[in-house]
Amino acid sequence: MIRYLDEKIANYEVCVILPSGYDQTKKYRTIYMHDGGETAKQASNYIDHLILSGQIEPLIVIGIEPIDRKNDYTPWEAPSLAPHASTFEGRAQVYLHTVVTEIKPYIDAHYATNPEPSHTAISGCSLGGLVSIFASYYYPEVFHQYISLSASFWYEDVLRYLQGEKIERQGNIHLKPTVNRQNHRLYFYVGELEGIYKETIQKHMVDYTKKAHLEFTKEGYSESNLLFASDPKGTHDDLFFTNYFIQSLHWLYGIETRNETMDR
Template identity: 90%
Template structure:
């Protein structure tokens, strides 16, 4: 039976999802997921089937509910896209520090995890996809797999940051660090219909994602370790997020096709 266990760690509500095959004497991969792990929850029975049928490696989901999403998932302060709405506060570095220094050590101490970076992934959608990528710059020695679904590359100055420009905000300077991507794997997805009806910066969603992909290639990801998927009918919603999350699991943790090139 799949187990859902609720934890309160460092003021964050955390849902730990254990596969039905969970054995506390073994060591499991972990995927740290933003937005409470909602993308995994929507497909949890199918994911469990893939594990039980030997198609993907078993893993533990750690779904972290944001305290303030616009604060936790953004790298620096920026104005809101909507009139009269609060601005983005840009505290991703603080959030990720809490994840790495408090949430992950607690999970590793209380569950049967393999704590090594080679067995530790981070995943998110939209702003959650964005903060997952920033984890690859802030903590490249903690996570080695990144799943970024429809990441908010439209966010003010993110593309400039990825292109190596200096970003100044609130008296702080943000410069993209050089990261050794030799052991990193990145699954990147965007739907081709995302942003087409927007009048804000979100209208650049697809174009900016494709430009970001080129920057990731320049960073040195090995060709087999970087997969960029898209869907010609893809819109910005959970229907596509869950489907491509499954595809990312097949690519990253697939057993039968582990060493084969997969096209989606």
């Protein structure tokens, strides 16, 4: 039976989803998920079925509710998308620092996790997908797997950052670091219909995601460690987020997939 345990860590509401048969003497993979892990919650019974039927490895999901979503998940300051909306404050570095230095240590101390980076993933959708990508630059030694679904690559100057340009904001300089991707795996997805009805910078959603893919191919991911998925009918909805999150679990943790890779 799946268990949901609520924690409050460093002022963040955190939901820990334990798989059926959870055993404190074992060491489980963990996925740290933004937006409270909602994408995993919507498919929790199916994920548990995949585990119990031996299709994917057992894992623990750590769902972190944002305190201030549009600021927690953005890398630097940017104008709002609507006339009366507040600007983006860009506090992703602060948020991820809290995840790495406070939330993860608490989880590792209180649950049966394997704390090694090889067993630690970070995942999100939309702005949550964007901050997951930035986690791969800020903390590549903490997370070795990244799941980024419909990430907000339209966000101002993100594409320029990925292309290696220097981004300056309020006296701060943001420059993409060189990261050893040898042991990293990245699954990311976009729906081909995302942004088509937008009049803001969000209209570039698909185009910028494809350009981001090109930059990721230059970072040193092996062909088997980088997967870019798309859906010709995909819109920016939970329906597609959940479906492709499940696909990412098969790709990252599928037991048959892993055995096939080892046999090569």
